[in-house]
Amino acid sequence: MTEPATAVSPTAPKPSPTVRVLRRDGTTSDFDAGKIAGALTEAFVAVEGDSAAAAQSRLHPLVSDLTEQVRAALTRHAGPAPVLHIEQIQDQVELALMRGGYHQVARAYVLYREEHAAARRVTTKSDDDTAPALTVVGNDGERRPLDWTRVCTIADRAGSGLSDVDVPAVLRELRAGLYDGMSAAELDEALVMAARTFVERAPEYSQMSARLLLDTLQREALSFVTGEPAETDQQQIRVHYATYFVDYVRRGVELDMLDPELATFDLQRLGDALEADRDLAFDFLGLQTLYDRYFLHHDGKRFELPQAFFMRVAMGLALREDDREARAIEFYRALSSFDFMCSTPTLFNAGTTRPQLSSCFLTTVDDDLNSIFQSYRNNALLAKYSGGLGNDWTPVRGLGAHIKGTNGTSQGVVPFLKIANDTAVAVNQGGKRKGAACAYLETWHIDVEEFLELRKNTGDDRRRTPDMNTANWVPDEFLRRVEADEKWTLFSPDEVPDLHDLYGAEFAERYRHYEAAAQRGEIRVFRQVRALDLWRRMLTMLFETGHPWITFKDPCNLRSPQQHAGAVHSSNLCTEITLNTSADEAAVCNLGSVNLARHVTAEGIDHERLERTTRTAVRMLDNVIDINFYTIPEASRSNLKHRPVGLGLMGYADALFAQRIPVSSPEAVEFADHSMELVSYHAIAASSELAGERGSYTSFDGSLWSRGILPIDSLRFVDEARGRDAELDYSSTLDWDNLRERVRTQGMRNSNVMAIAPTATISNICGITQSIEPVYRNLYVKANMSGDFTAINPSLVHDLRARGLWDEAMVADLKYSDGSVRAIDRIPDELKELYATAFEIDSSWLIKAAARRQKWIDQAQSLNLYVTGASGHTLDALYRLAWRSGLKTTYYLRSTAATHVEKSTLRGTDGKLNAVSAQLATGKPTDSTASPGTTASPGTTASPGTTPAPVSACSVDEPECEACQ
Structure with missing residues (x-):
């Protein structure tokens, strides 16, 4: 096989001569699609064993088609005078081969x-220390020689201490x-x-990339704060x-x-507590996400470093x-260590002048125009601040x-839901993330089939x-009839108004009463269907x-405190x-998640550390309630009265890996x-201790807590x-009797304490797997x-390296x-079992774990x-199992039909900084909702090599999930 993309075919199409190719030696030449055609021909010949002459006529139509695909993808978004790097061209050739299904040729x-890259590294090694004869335009507009020594020093610092980084x-x-x-930027x-x-060769390159971004951020932030240009290193940062x-x-x-109250803290004491090496x-x-959307900035300049952000x-x-x-330092240590992370709104x-810190808002829309249109206004105000x-x-x-x-x-x-949809789109949370809402409807509603x-x-x-988003609110009576x-x-x-508030046996009895009334002609609007x-x-x-989504009304209410x-x-x-929600109360929940991966070793759970983190987390979440900026009175009224919080988990898959x-x-x-x-145990105990210190929440009397009834x-x-008839497990290992008595006599600070959110963003910040999810890929x-x-x-x-199996062929x-x-x-069976991906496991295991x-x-x-x-049978079995196992809700159903990994190369499609290269490699504009490996939208797929078509499930990384965390 000859050097890729070098052979010439005179019959291949040629684009405008204004398109130039940047070669590895720094020179440029006209783009020639004939070289692509030649490289493709030789690639097929090398794998299939034909002679070039014999293959020429047989392969000509195929090669011409593939060449045109590559040419079109490279030039579609190239601009008026583009320069294409040769690596971008070769990446696109790989993609075209994979799209065509020619996996062996692509491999x-x-x-x-x-x-050939390895060979070039050997022949060019002697040039590594030679400074390129180039100039760089500084921020002041002046052109100066490239300071190659400085570049090398920054790269060396970024790679210091990282194994397998070259x-x-x-x-x-x-x-x-x-x-x-x-430019310098x-x-x-x-x-x-x-x-x-x-990064695909070694995860440590992701840390190196983060450190290089950190270097840019440090110079940007320090220059902004001090008003002077800043050059620094990690040692100086520590000082x-x-x-x-x-x-x-x-x-x-x-x-x-920032809230002026922050200036009244002992800032020197807090500054001395910062741990720069974190x-x-x-x-x-994680760092790019923080840089783009979380760190404070003014006129496009970030001036908030990571430890300042956490503090x-x-x-x-x-x-x-x-x-x-003292409390700020305690909270800071929990956050900066990644032991615990608050939700995105927090x-x-x-610490800002508009501290809207709560994650989730639940409302009930009443049956009149005033309430309906008030709900649109409330949605807009609540969504405005995340x-x-x-x-x-x-x-x-x-x-x-x-x-x-x-x-x-x-x-x-x-028709009213359509307006709610458009309101969520219009209020996009200041560009930080898309507005997001979910509409719920009970299964007996006459409009459920349209819903x-x-x-x-x-x-x-x-x-x-x-x-x-939409979700079914399903009563047990319906599933019994199924x-x-x-x-x-x-x-x-409007004809059966009390069904809305009823559940359990009372709902079933009243529902049958209305069915009888309908048969007698006493109800005007109704329709019978087969439940199944x-x-x-x-x-x-x-x-x-x-x-x-399918959520279950009765267990949510029967077990509600x-x-x-x-x-x-x-x-x-x-x-x-x-x-709970009502016309005058909008429920509010304040979320955060314990990073389970930080509390587990090969020997198991670190009980003492988990207890410490959980108690600190509950205190932080409770503080949110009093500090929070409420945009509507219904939310303030509800939150201050009931004080619910939602402490959850993330890094579950990582914790399993650690324990094998x-x-x-x-x-x-x-x-x-x-x-x-x-x-x-520790969250309930922490809330009870806060009640002893600060008093119980207002509506504590009469709650399940007040009767000594805990979630178990x-x-x-x-x-x-x-x-x-439910399939439930009652086993326990801790001293719950003692805690029951403490809760009953001492009280609870919070009406609700736990909820496991998706952690779509904060898990990225911490560099771990999401929530309770299995590893996706x-x-x-x-x-x-x-x-x-x-x-x-x-x-x-790590495991493949230990067995000598991690190499380019494995990638x-x-x-x-x-x-x-x-x-x-080559991979041993025990690793195949441990690292099975989400679509390779039986989801009944996820339900069993969730039920526990x-x-x-x-x-x-x-x-x-x-x-x-x-199949229908599979889905039926899964969701009936979820119901019988006592689950309260389910979330997305995901299918392999909607998601495919980019097979040609992961290089050149990686991230916002490489947006132009991503366009060239994929042949379409970079879009966070239309990326390789995820669906473009709930209705189409952006899988490379396929024509957009209806999908059979939602995207794995849909950005809307970030509205929770």
Whole structure:
């Protein structure tokens, strides 16, 4: 095989001569598509064994088509006078081969490129220390010679202490992309991009990339705060961090971005507590996410360094503590160590002049125009400051219902949901992330069948909500009828108003009463359907569109500690919050998550550390309630009265890896049980201790807590309501009797204490797996609003290195296997079991583990389920198992049909800084919702090599999930 992309075919098309190719030696030449055609021909010949002459006529049509694909992709978004690097061209050739299904040819092409790259590294090694004869345009507009010594020093510092990082290789990659007259900012970006190129080879390059970005951030922040140009290194940062911090707070107050109260802290004491080297703990995705969307900035200049960011959040949560500095330091240490992380709204806004810190808001929309349009206003105000919304629309009368005021008939709930959808899109949270809402409807509502189709990408656009999530609020009575294959009656809520607030046996009795009334002609609007048919439609729509999610009304209410204060009418955007709502109370929840990976070793859970973290976390979350900026009175009224918080978990898969426990095993189920029991015990104890210090929440009397009934005890209410037919586990290991008595006599500070959120963003910040999720892929491209990032499982890489199996061929095999290790023969069976990906495990294991957690949780958990080639029978079995196991909610159903890993190369598609290269490599504009490895939108797929088509489930990394965390 000859050097890729060098042979010439006179018949290949040639684009405009204004397109130039940057060669590895720094020279440029006209782009010639004939060289691509020649390289493709030789690649096929090398694999298939034909002679060039024999293959020429046979391959000509195929090669011409592939060449045109490459040419079109490279030039589509190239601009008026583009310069294409030769590596970009070769990446696109690989992509074209993979799109065509020529995997063996592409694999050989990858390995051949690597062989030649290795040879070039040997022949050019002597040039590594020679400074390129280039100039750089500084921020002042002056052109100066490139300071290659400084560049090398920065790269050496970034790679220091990181194993398997080849700094000279990064510098060689950088040299290939430099050009004369580039700006200083472009040089910084190019250095980061050069390191990121190697992330797929070793996870440590992600840390190196983060450190290179950190160097840029440090110079940017220090220059802004001091007003002078800043050149620094980590040693100087250690010395000057405290001084910088004092200046940072004062400057933030001057700019009206930080609460002036922060300036009254003992800033020197807090600055001295900062641990500068914790800045080095980030991987690239985590730091880039913070840089793009979390760090404070003015006129486009970031002036908040990572430890200042964590301390700002800690100070914002300690404002009303007696010893503010001591508590701020305690909170800071929990955050900066990644032991615990607050939710995104808290990280955005704590310590600022608008401290809207709460994550989730739940509302009920009443059946009148004033309430409906007030709900739109409330949604806009709540979403403006980063809140995720869950709206209960069940009370709104259905299609065909009588309107007394006009003597007309209703158009139903669907037209109003369309307006709610557009409101969520219009209010995009200041550009930090998309507005997000979820509409809930009970299964007996007359409009439920239209509700099921809201996310379809066909039909009347006026009756579709493409940007809003939807969820079914399902009573037990419906599922009993599904199992018995009986009829189910749909009603308009204006004729059956009390069904909305009823659950359990009372709901079932009243529901049968209304069915009898309908048969007697006493109810005007109703329709009977076969329950099983409706259930099948629910599952079909869930599979085809990812919505509506399936959530269970009765266990949410039967186990609610606040039964005496009202009913739970819905969950939230991410299905983990289960709080009461009414016309005058909008439920609010304040979220944060314990990083389980930081509390587990190969020997098991570090009980003492987990207890310490949990107690600190509950205090921080409780403080949110009093400090919070409330945008509507219904939210303030509810939150101050009931004081709910939601402490959750993340890094579950990482914790399993550390203990060598496969997710699809009884040991994983036991670990889920025991770890959640510990968090539950310490969280409840912490809230009770806060009640002793600060007093119980206002509505404590009459709650399950006040009767000594803890979440583990409320399981029996579900069991009893289902005639002892539920599949529940009551085992425990801790001294719950003592805690029951303490709660009963001492009280509780918070009506609700636990909820497991998706942690879509904060897990990225901490560099761990999301929430309670299994690992999605071992190598893939992860998307968020900061761009696309190569994600690689460091635990797998560590194990493969230990066995001498980590090499370029393994990287290629992982790409071609969609990040799965199952089909790679060289990998031992025990590693295949441990590192099985989400779509390779039976989701019943996820349900079993979730059921064990649910017995300890007073709210719910965001539980995603994964299916491959699902049948109706499979989905039916999974969701009935979830119901019988006592789960309160489920979240997304994900399918392999909607997601594919970029197989050609992960290089050049990685992240926001490389947006131009990403466009060239994919042939389409970079878009965080249309990236390799994720669906472009809920209705289309952006999988490389396929034509956009309806998907069968939602994206794995859909940015809306960030509205919870």
